[in-house]
Amino acid sequence: MTVQIDDVRAALSRLEGRIRHTPVMRGDDGVWFKLEHTQHAGSFKTRGMFNQILAAGDLPAAGIVAASGGNAGLAAAHAARELGVTAEVFVPETAPAVKVAKLGKLGAKVVQVGREYAEAYAAAVVHASSTGALFCHAYDDPNMVAGNGTLGLELVAQIPSGFDTVLVAVGGGGLIAGVIAALHPAARVVSVEPETASALHSAIQAGAPVDVPVSGAAADSLGARRVGQIAYEMAVAAETPTVLVGDDAIVDARRRLWDDYRLAVEHGTAAAYAALTSGAYVPAPGERVVVLLCGANTNPADLV
Incomplete structure (x- = not known):
């Protein structure tokens, strides 16, 4: 199951007027930053979540249900509010307080279950099945992936001089799959994961998605225990390099x-x-690099 650039183009048309076209900024060292953390609800997931919901057509009376470490839930809550439907979001008990509080402000009903995303996900699937609500996957859905990929099309327009490489943080893989769909093979897309939450790297090594232990500073947003099938297949097909980084x-x-x-x-x-x-x-010398900054749902108190 793969997502094509035509799917991303269709998503861009569907999302017009519902998302921010986020800016780019040139760093002091010549690196470009894509400031997707300024997107509605604070992350790229708003693109994919809107596209997933809109592509579903008529929505059930029970609204939508999502499972999230935080960002997908925020995107679901924002999209549901804008579309006038109810949203119920399942998050792990370890979800950052800033994300849980924001979910409430956006009008979503929040249910905290388990210590990891995988446990919240399992509970959300059961709940959606019992209520008839539309279950919105946080990453392993073709419409989610296509919506996320729209930021890649923006990059092409925003940097007309061109770029060679995009560095993408990876959790479940919905973002990198979208970026691959939008940019490969014209640009190299590189996966970056924490050493303590390496679902895509481990899948590529194993030859299939596998469960991995999850911990570390970035586990709240990159803490998928298993990479999505779509992301795995697209990363393998694109021969995507994977890089691991430590907490420090x-x-x-x-x-x-x-x-x-x-x-x-x-x-x-x-x-x-x-x-x-x-x-x-x-x-490499002369390599033109873009760093994708994908989310800002954080407590900034420890930055000052």
């Missing part, structure tokens, strides 16, 4: 984004930049 590098990169650019992002987002700042990914 992620924390340091997040701090640098604040100190150097006053960009407040979550740890999972900072993982993409950590690939560069830690030396885990070393660009």
